[in-house]
Amino acid sequence: MAMGMMENLGSVSTLWSALVSVLLFWPVVNNHVPAGLRQWLSTMVDKLTSYLSPYLHVTISEYGHQRFRRSDFFLALRADLGKDARTVQITVDDHQEVTDSFRGATIWWYPSKKPPRTNVISFYPRDDDARFYRLVFHRRHRDLVLDAYLPHVLAEGRAVTIRNRQRRLFTNNAPGASTSYYSRKSVWSHVPFEHPATFDTLAMEPADKDAILDDLTAFRDSKDYYAKVGKAWKRGYLLHGPPGTGKSTMIAAMANFLDYDVYDLELTAVKTNTDLRKLYIETTGKSIIVIEDIDCSVDLTAKRSNDKKKKKSSDEDDDDKPKLPTEQEKDEASKVTLSGLLNFIDGLWSACGGERIIIFTTNHKEKLDPALIRRGRMDVHIEMSYCRFEAFKVLAKNYLGVEQHEMFVEIRRLLEEIDMSPADVAENLMPKASKGKKRDPDACLAGLIEALNKAKVEAAEAAKAKEEEEAAAAKAKEEEEAAKAKAAKEKEKDDEAAGTKHEELFVLDDRRDHICQDRARSGSPSL
Numbered sequence: 251m252a253m254g255m256m257e258n259l260g261s262v263s264t265l266w267s268a269l270v271s272v273l274l275f276w277p278v279v280n281n282h283v284p285a286g287l288r289q290w291l292s293t294m295v296d297k298l299t300s301y302l303s304p305y306l307h308v309t310i311s312e313y314g315h316q317r318f319r320r321s322d323f324f325l326a327l328r329a330d331l332g333k334d335a336r337t338v339q340i341t342v343d344d345h346q347e348v349t350d351s352f353r354g355a356t357i358w359w360y361p362s363k364k365p366p367r368t369n370v371i372s373f374y375p376r377d378d379d380a381r382f383y384r385l386v387f388h389r390r391h392r393d394l395v396l397d398a399y400l401p402h403v404l405a406e407g408r409a410v411t412i413r414n415r416q417r418r419l420f421t422n423n424a425p426g427a428s429t430s431y432y433s434r435k436s437v438w439s440h441v442p443f444e445h446p447a448t449f450d451t452l453a454m455e456p457a458d459k460d461a462i463l464d465d466l467t468a469f470r471d472s473k474d475y476y477a478k479v480g481k482a483w484k485r486g487y488l489l490h491g492p493p494g495t496g497k498s499t500m501i502a503a504m505a506n507f508l509d510y511d512v513y514d515l516e517l518t519a520v521k522t523n524t525d526l527r528k529l530y531i532e533t534t535g536k537s538i539i540v541i542e543d544i545d546c547s548v549d550l551t552a553k554r555s556n557d558k559k560k561k562k563s564s565d566e567d568d569d570d571k572p573k574l575p576t577e578q579e580k581d582e583a584s585k586v587t588l589s590g591l592l593n594f595i596d597g598l599w600s601a602c603g604g605e606r607i608i609i610f611t612t613n614h615k616e617k618l619d620p621a622l623i624r625r626g627r628m629d630v631h632i633e634m635s636y637c638r639f640e641a642f643k644v645l646a647k648n649y650l651g652v653e654q655h656e657m658f659v660e661i662r663r664l665l666e667e668i669d670m671s672p673a674d675v676a677e678n679l680m681p682k683a684s685k686g687k688k689r690d691p692d693a694c695l696a697g698l699i700e701a702l703n704k705a706k707v708e709a710a711e712a713a714k715a716k717e718e719e720e721a722a723a724a725k726a727k728e729e730e731e732a733a734k735a736k737a738a739k740e741k742e743k744d745d746e747a748a749g750t751k752h753e754e755l756f757v758l759d760d761r762r763d764h765i766c767q768d769r770a771r772s773g774s775p776s777l
């Protein structure tokens with residue numbers, strides 16, 4: 251028994267000293283052996299080290315079984331370093347090593363990249379190496395880590411990191427983002443999201459604001475409800491209204507209120523429906539996906555009616571011959587279409603877990619295809635409108651710190667009759683230095699009254715011009731109709747005259763017949 255132990259110890263120490271020698275001479279070996287052998291030796295050394303080491307390694311790859319879908323685990327771990335680092339449990343990003351402790355066990359996280367294999371001809375682009383995390387912990391914590399720690403990181407850790415992290419603004423239209431379907435590089439690039447807008451600083455009718463806040467709160471807290479009724483946890487908002495009424499500001503306020511990331515989807519930069527699909531696959535939960543000015547992004551309505559027409563004509567000449575796509579059809583297939591966008595929205599809800607909000611903004615709601623904004627896709631339609639008195643009070647408080655002022659009465663009266671966007675009102679409230687002097691609130695409010703009066707005069711002039719234009723158009727139309735009526739009358743007269751001649755001829759013909767008959771009866775020769 252003792253002998254056996256001695257032998258064991260002896261073999262372990264021999265192995266250990268062999269390993270030490272290999273490690274000692276490794277740099278020399280590394281430089282002098284051919285690449286193939288070096289790789290094999292490296293693998294063997296790794297295996298030997300991990301066999302003897304008291305530490306275990308777990309590797310988590312960026313991509314799981316589904317080649318084009320990043321593993322949820324990987325995405326969960328990529329949450330950035332939070333503002334309050336003490337409460338963050340896992341904060342791993344590229345090139346950042348992290349030590350974490352869990353129920354007395356220490357766990358080390360090493361993010362890394364697998365370099366491309368130079369002797370392999372790859373179908374995929376080279377520049378973006380596969381990323382992975384290596385998790386290292388002591389053997390004795392094996393069960394704890396695998397059964398408790400990793401599930402905890404995924405469930406709790408993720409929630410914690412999301413709550414405390416620096417939120418991000420993603421865009422698909424930046425040099426860092428890849429649009430290639432086969433690229434492993436993220437299709438989104440991001441910057442820290444630091445927009446200061448909140449619902450407190452958002453100028454709008456208080457009742458409307460409260461309704462939106464209630465809706466958002468209900469959505470955020472309704473995970474169980476959505477699961478119970480079998481609906482995907484999503485909500486669509488359509489923000490519509492004239493320029494400068496706060497649509498983009500509202501999105502920032504929503505993101506800040508919910509603590510969500512923002513994905514700013516630039517549809518014109520997306521080449522195909524396939525790229526669009528890849529974009530949604532790479533969005534994460536707790537996010538707002540925004541398509542600004544949706545009516546300008548793609549000619550969706552025209553596409554759809556074209557599609558319908560095309561379908562109809564292909565139904566008409568329905569011979570059995572298989573048809574190759576025409577050049578035009580190929581071209582169409584490589585573009586984002588309305589149906590691609592509808593699939594994007596619907597697929598978004600079904601394919602990915604976690605709550606998501608999608609927001610469209612537009613200045614022209616009437617231009618949008620009804621399918622795009624129907625309830626179920628865009629659940630809430632919010633009209634952002636011109637600045638009225640209640641909204642003005644919020645701006646006055648924000649910009650000037652003024653809640654009451656004698657000029658408010660006049661401003662209230664003017665705002666009720668003049669349509670001025672909150673952006674224009676805010677611009678007038680911005681304290682500017684005029685003629686070397688800094689403007690105070692009184693000057694700002696007086697400036698706003700002046701601007702409102704000016705806008706009133708301009709609006710009156712514009713209305714007058716429009717009225718005159720309409721009157722001129724009506725007059726022109728009247729004249730045209732009168733001319734048409736006159737022409738019709740003249741034609742009628744001509745026709746009547748022609749009709750009389752015709753009748754006369756008939757009369758003549760009749761007379762001739764009578765004469766002929768008379769002559770025949772009297773025996774005289776016919777005409």
Ligand SMILES: Nc1ncnc2c1ncn2[C@@H]1O[C@H](COP(=O)(O)OP(=O)(O)OP(=O)(O)O)[C@@H](O)[C@H]1O
Nearest residue numbers: 451452453492493494495496497498499672673676
């Ligand atoms: N309702 C509002 N509350 C507070 N600030 C506002 C509001 N509307 C506009 N602003 C101010 O005006 C600026 C422009 O507003 P914003 O970009 O949100 O308008 P928009 O409706 O998105 O316009 P567009 O249709 O041109 O995109 C903002 O930076 C903000 O300072």
Ligand SMILES: [Mg+2]
Nearest residue numbers: 497498542611
């Ligand atoms: Mg905007």
